[in-house]
Structures are given as structure tokens and as C-alpha cells.
Amino acid sequence: MIEGANKFQVFEPHSSTLPPLRPYFREFWRRREFSTELSKFSDKAEYLESKLGKVWLVLNPLFLAVVYFLLVTVIQGGRGQSGGFTTLCHILIGLFTFYFAQNTILLGAHSITSGGSLILNQAFPRALLPLSSAISAAKQFLPTIPIYVLIVVIGKLFFNDSSLPGLTISYVVLPLLFLLLVVTSFGLSLLFATMNVYFRDTTKLLTYIMRIWLYASPVLWQPDMLNGWHRVILYLNPLGPILSANSRIWIDGLLPTLSQIIACLFWALFSFVLGAYFFISRERDFAVRI
Amino acid sequence: MPSASKEIKSMPENLAIKIENLSISYKINVESKKTLKNAIMRASKGERVRTRTVEAVKGLDLEIPHGSVVGIVGANGAGKSTLMRAIAGILPPTAGKISVNGRISTLLALGVGFNKSLSGRDNIILGGLAAGMSKAEIEGQTEAIADFADLPEGFIDMPVRTYSNGMYSRVAFAVAVNMTPDILLLDEALSAGDAAFKEKSFNRMRQLCDEARTILIVSHALSSINELCNHAIWMHKGKMLASGKPEEITEQYLKFLNVGELPSSYEDL
Ligand SMILES: Nc1ncnc2c1ncn2[C@@H]1O[C@H](COP(=O)(O)OP(=O)(O)O)[C@@H](O)[C@H]1O
Ligand SMILES: [Mg+2]
Numbered sequence: 001m002i003e004g005a006n007k008f009q010v011f012e013p014h015s016s017t018l019p020p021l022r023p024y025f026r027e028f029w030r031r032r033e034f035s036t037e038l039s040k041f042s043d044k045a046e047y048l049e050s051k052l053g054k055v056w057l058v059l060n061p062l063f064l065a066v067v068y069f070l071l072v073t074v075i076q077g078g079r080g081q082s083g084g085f086t087t088l089c090h091i092l093i094g095l096f097t098f099y100f101a102q103n104t105i106l107l108g109a110h111s112i113t114s115g116g117s118l119i120l121n122q123a124f125p126r127a128l129l130p131l132s133s134a135i136s137a138a139k140q141f142l143p144t145i146p147i148y149v150l151i152v153v154i155g156k157l158f159f160n161d162s163s164l165p166g167l168t169i170s171y172v173v174l175p176l177l178f179l180l181l182v183v184t185s186f187g188l189s190l191l192f193a194t195m196n197v198y199f200r201d202t203t204k205l206l207t208y209i210m211r212i213w214l215y216a217s218p219v220l221w222q223p224d225m226l227n228g229w230h231r232v233i234l235y236l237n238p239l240g241p242i243l244s245a246n247s248r249i250w251i252d253g254l255l256p257t258l259s260q261i262i263a264c265l266f267w268a269l270f271s272f273v274l275g276a277y278f279f280i281s282r283e284r285d286f287a288v289r290i
Numbered sequence: 291m292p293s294a295s296k297e298i299k300s301m302p303e304n305l306a307i308k309i310e311n312l313s314i315s316y317k318i319n320v321e322s323k324k325t326l327k328n329a330i331m332r333a334s335k336g337e338r339v340r341t342r343t344v345e346a347v348k349g350l351d352l353e354i355p356h357g358s359v360v361g362i363v364g365a366n367g368a369g370k371s372t373l374m375r376a377i378a379g380i381l382p383p384t385a386g387k388i389s390v391n392g393r394i395s396t397l398l399a400l401g402v403g404f405n406k407s408l409s410g411r412d413n414i415i416l417g418g419l420a421a422g423m424s425k426a427e428i429e430g431q432t433e434a435i436a437d438f439a440d441l442p443e444g445f446i447d448m449p450v451r452t453y454s455n456g457m458y459s460r461v462a463f464a465v466a467v468n469m470t471p472d473i474l475l476l477d478e479a480l481s482a483g484d485a486a487f488k489e490k491s492f493n494r495m496r497q498l499c500d501e502a503r504t505i506l507i508v509s510h511a512l513s514s515i516n517e518l519c520n521h522a523i524w525m526h527k528g529k530m531l532a533s534g535k536p537e538e539i540t541e542q543y544l545k546f547l548n549v550g551e552l553p554s555s556y557e558d559l
Contacts, residue, residue: 007472008301011379011388034419041416045407121396122420123379199326284382287375288316 018281028125035128039135057140058147061099065092068220085161086251087222093148093250094219094243100141101185101239102210107133108189109196109203116290126283127276130189134182148250165253173249173256180268181242187271188238190279197282197289218243235259238267301389306473306504307354307377312386314347314372346372348528350386354521357502359495361515361536363543364525370508373525374475377506392472392504395421397462397479406451410441410461413450417465431468438494439464440487460487467494474498474505492518512540 047053069088108130112119115129155161196202214220216237223234223244234240241263245256256264301308320340332339346369354360362370375381376388378396405413414435418428436446439460441453450458463479474495495518499505509515515522515536522539524532532539 007392009379009390011376011383011390013383013385031419031422033425037416037419037425041405041408041412044412045405118420120375120380121378123394123396124420124422199324199329201325201327205326287380288382 014284018277019284021280024125024280028127031124031128032131034124035132036135038128038132039139042132043136043139058144061095061144062092062147065095068095072220085155085159086163089148089152089155089164090222090247090251091220092151094217094247096141096144096148097181097243097246098214098217098219098239100137101181101188102214103137103140104134104182104185105189105192106203106206106210107137108186109192109206111189112193112286113196113200113203113290119287119290126286127190127279130186130193130279133189134186137185138182164251168253170249170253170255173245177242177245177249177256177264180264181239183268184238184242184264184271187268187273187275190275191271194275194278194282197286213237213239218247223247235263238271241267301391304355305353306356306358306390306392307352307506308389309350309352309377310387310389312347312350312352312373312376312388313345313384314369314376314381315384316344316346316372318342318344346528347376350528350530352523352530352533354504354506356392356504357499358521359499359505359507359519361519361522361539362506362508362525363510363512363515363522363540364531365547367527368525369528370525371477374477374506374508377473378475390473393422394473394475395466395469395471396475397466397477407449409448410439410446410450410453411436413461414465417462418469421465421469423469435461435464435468438468438490440490456484456487463491467491467498470498470503472503474503476506477508478510512544515540 050056065088069091072087072091073084111129111133112126118129119126152164156164156166192202192206216233217239218234223231226233234244241260245260245264248254248256248260318341320342329339348369350373362373364370372381374396376383377390378394379390380396405416408416411432414432415425415428418431419425423431439446439457441457441460445453445457450461453461459479466474466476466479492514495505505518507515507519519536522534522536523530524539524543532542
């Protein structure tokens with residue numbers, strides 16, 4: 001028996017307005033297991049193809065971080081010498097975090113158009129597909145945190161680097177920050193997933209956007225390199241406040257500033273509401289357009 | 291997603307599905323691909339997208355009581371699959387209304403949600419979850435489903451890409467009929483497997499219908515429709531041309547197929 005499924009249903013023409021939200025979210029929540037399992041199984045299918053897959057997922061951002069670090073050091077002409085290790089750690093944690101957002105958005109944007117036969121043959125809240133992508137992205141991201149910590153510990157023990165904080169109370173904010181990051185990226189992935197149904201080159205364009213986005217984010221450069229009104233750049237970027245706050249916690253060992261927290265909350269809410277609105281109001285159309 | 295509203299309780303108790311004046315159309319971009327690039331190019335030239343509307347189902351009325359087995363026949367492109375998808379809540383109606391009372395299990399296209407590099411067992415779990423079962427429920431039934439599909443020794447744990455067509459469809463069919471649905475929708479899924487499997491699946495469907503569950507079957511195997519169904523409809527170019535006893539409908543349809551003309555009484559349609 002399929003427990004809890006709606007027994008009475010009526011299907012009628014819809015305009016592009018939202019369906020009743022409460023039944024939608026109830027159904028979405030009831031079937032969340034589909035997302036977690038779908039993520040598990042698609043990861044499994046991928047690792048079956050290449051045994052090194054899982055290791056590569058961690059190594060790839062690590063190598064990139066080193067490459068970027070060398071680049072940044074060369075560009076700065078050795079000026080960054082004093083805090084070389086700190087710069088490396090800032091790039092590492094920033095890149096790991098940015099990649100979570102990037103994976104959520106890119107995988108999520110593909111999820112509807114690549115879920116063709118599933119969408120044509122089963123009725124379910126379509127947002128479960130981008131959710132499954134976000135879960136896969138989180139499963140790639142979380143193992144990178146112990147690796148980052150390990151690198152910091154090695155730096156402290158072997159190179160006597162004391163510029164990075166040890167255990168501080170500000171770390172308790174990290175789960176909240178991660179939650180805001182998840183909400184922001186998931187919201188954006190809903191927006192781009194919808195766009196990709198109507199314009200099939202969205203994901204192609206998105207790979208370029210993500211690269212520019214990375215350079216515009218405080219990952220390869222530090223947030224306090226910007227002065228005065230230039231700091232606006234940090235706040236106009238949906239991921240800017242989160243990445244700045246993230247670096248402030250990990251690198252400076254300080255709590256995020258109030259303006260950072262407000263900006264994080266704003267972008268999370270804004271992205272989620274915008275993405276969910278477009279997605280949910282259009283998703284009944286997806287089957288016709290796939 | 292479709293929503294359950296309160297007014298529906300007005301539907302007569304004995305009906306599983308009630309379709310009123312249903313129309314469904316697809317919009318197709320006539321020219322270029324659907325890309326942002328093309329859209330911007332068109333906008334800069336002040337052109338509009340040229341779309342064509344295909345009316346796949348037109349003004350259809352149908353009432354299906356609980357416990358009936360309804361066969362649907364019609365030529366390719368008649369709108370049968372579109373109708374099935376609309377009943378499952380996948381395609382939104384363009385006009386009209388569909389009321390459904392009961393949980394639906396669909397087998398609309400073979401290999402729904404099937405990932406070819408995963409094993410048959412994994413695919414059974416994925417298929418059940420996609421259809422709305424919980425993991426605990428589906429795991430409790432995996433053995434029964436695997437037994438029903440009755441693949442050669444060991445194949446259930448092999449990647450689906452190593453399956454033959456017949457084995458593949460047997461797994462899909464086994465998932466659909468073992469979900470104990472209130473309403474089962476089968477779109478050209480009857481041809482799955484060999485004579486022995488056909489016998490088994492017919493038995494299973496008879497059992498479902500003895501339990502007062504409702505089955506809709508789209509099939510080109512007219513003898514199967516005669517054997518299984520207690521009602522049949524004939525769809526032609528999106529409209530319901532005839533509805534009645536399976537033997538009569540399939541006979542008329544067969545005649546139409548052989549002669550290539552509609553019976554004179556339908557000509558005004
Ligand atoms: N995804 C689609 N997009 C556009 N048109 C479609 C789509 N699916 C079906 N059609 C059109 O709708 C009509 C009915 O198709 P269908 O319901 O698949 O018929 P049947 O299952 O009876 O063969 C056909 O004219 C077909 O071209
Ligand atoms: Mg068909």
C-alpha cells in the first residue's frame with residue numbers, strides 16, 4: 001500500500017500561478033526519501049563506472065586550490081609571503097564552499113531536463129530532482145571539511161604557523177551558515193532548472209557564469225582587500241556574504257559581522273522564494289515541454 | 291503538482307475515475323531549437339516564436355467505476371498515451387476536469403526511471419520510490435517483485451544493461467503490479483515476456499480486479515483486451531469514437547483497420 005498518498009485528486013487546467021502550497025510541501029516532505037535514495041543510487045552508478053571517482057572528488061578541488069594559490073602568489077609578486085599559509089587556507093576553504101554551491105546549481109539545473117522519462121511517466125513534486133542534486137553536492141562537500149582541518153593541523157604542528165585560529169567558539173555558527181548556503185544554492189538551482197526547461201542552453205551558459213562568479217567572489221582574494229564603496233561588490237553577490245563570513249570564521253576565528261548575517265539571510269530568502277516561485281508555478285508544464 | 295480540493299467529494303462513490311470534457315494540447319516550437327541564443331536573436335529581429343498546437347485529446351467524457359478493467363484501442367497518435375498521462379496527473383488538462391479516487395500505479399513506458407548501470411534490485415527500489423512508496427514498504431516487497439519477475443538465476447543483482455528486452459520489461463511490469471495500486475495504468479505493457487509470463491501477469495491482473503481495483507489497458511493486442519477487459523473504448527484523433535463491450539469495440543476497430551474507413555455511423559465525428 002502506498003501510505004499517505006492522496007486518495008482523492010482532481011486535475012484541472014492551471015494558470016501559471018502557484019498551486020496550493022500546503023499540499024505541495026506536504027507531498028514534497030512525504031516523498032523526500034526519493035531524493036536521498038536517488039542521490040545515493042546515482043552516485044553509486046557513477047562510482048561503479050570509475051573506482052577512483054570518490055577520491056577524485058576530493059583531490060580535484062585540492063589540486064585546483066594549490067594551482068590558484070601559486071597563481072595568486074605569483075601575481076602578488078611575493079608580497080603575500082608573510083601570510084602564505086593563511087592565503088592557501090583561505091583559498092582552500094573558500095573553494096570547497098564555492099564548489100558546493102556550484103555543484104548544487106549545475107547538477108540541479110540539469111536535473112529536470114535529464115530526468116526526461118521519469119518526468120513523463122511518474123507524477124511527483126518535481127523539486128525532488130534538484131533536491132537530490134543538492135544532496136549529492138553536500139555528500140561531496142562534507143568530506144572536504146576534515147581534509148581542510150587536517151591541512152590546518154599539519155600547518156600548525158609542522159610549520160609552527162600560529163596565524164590560524166585553533167578551536168574557537170565562532171565555529172558554532174558554521175552549521176547555520178551551511179544551512180543558509182544550502183537554501184541559497186537550492187533556490188538558485190530551482191531557478192536555473194526551470195530556465196533550462198525553456199532554454200536548453202542555460203546550463204552551457206551557466207558553466208561560464210560560474211567561472212566568472214568564482215572570480216567575483218572572495219575566494220581567490222580576501223574580503224578586506226576591498227575598501228570603501230567597493231565593498232558593495234561583496235553584498236551584490238548572492239554568495240558573497242556567505243563566503244566572507246565563512247572565511248572570517250575559519251581564517252580569523254571571529255564571529256560573522258551583523259551586516260554579513262543580515263545579507264546572508266536576505267540572499268537565502270530571496271533566492272529560495274524566487275527560485276521556488278518560478279519552479280513550482282511552472283512545474284506542471286514540464287511534462288509537456290520535456 | 292495537482293492538488294486535492296474539497297469539492298471532489300461530489301464524485302459518485304462508485305467511480306474510480308471521472309473525466310469531464312477533457313482536452314489536452316501540446317505546444318510545439320515549429321522552427322529553431324529552444325535556446326536562449328535563438329530567443330535573443332528572434333527578439334532582436336522583432337520576431338515571435340512560431341508554435342503549433344497539437345490537440346491530442348478533444349472533449350472527452352468518461353466514467354470508470356471501481357473494479358472495472360477498461361481497454362483502450364486506437365491508431366498511433368490517437369491520444370491514448372496522452373490520456374493515460376493526464377489520468378496519472380502527469381500532464382495538466384488544457385480544458386475540462388479529471389477526478390481520480392484512489393492511488394495510481396503507472397506503467398506508461400517500459401523502464402521508467404531505470405538506471406542501466408544499477409542492478410535490477412536497485413531499480414526496483416528506485417521505481418517504487420518514484421511511484422510514492424516508502425523505502426521500508428518497497429524493501430518489504432523487493433523479494434516478491436523479484437520472484438514475480440522471475441529472472442534467470444542471479445540476474446536480479448546484475449546491472450540492468452546486461453538484461454534482454456524481455457527481462458527488462460518483466461521487472462518493470464512486476465514493479466507496477468506489485469504496488470497494490472487502486473488504479474493501474476498500463477500503456478502498451480502487456481506484450482512483456484513470453485507465454486508463461488503473460489499467463490502469470492494476466493492472473494495477477496484478474497486478482498487485482500477481483501480486489502475491486504481498477505485497471506486501464508492500452509494495447510494493440512486485441513485478443514488480450516477481449517480476454518481481460520469488461521469494457522473498451524476506441525479513441526480516434528483525440529476523440530472517443532465508441533465505447534462498449536470489448537468484443538464489439540475490438541471487432542469494429544479491426545474492421546476499420548482492415549477497410550481503412552470509419553463505420554458510416556461515425557462519419558459525422
Ligand atoms: N511530448 C509531445 N510533444 C508534442 N506532441 C506530442 C507529444 N506526445 C504526443 N504528442 C502528439 O499528441 C498526439 C497523441 O499522441 P499519443 O497520446 O502519444 O498517441 P497514442 O499513444 O495513441 O499513440 C500525437 O499527434 C502526437 O504527435
Ligand atoms: Mg502511445
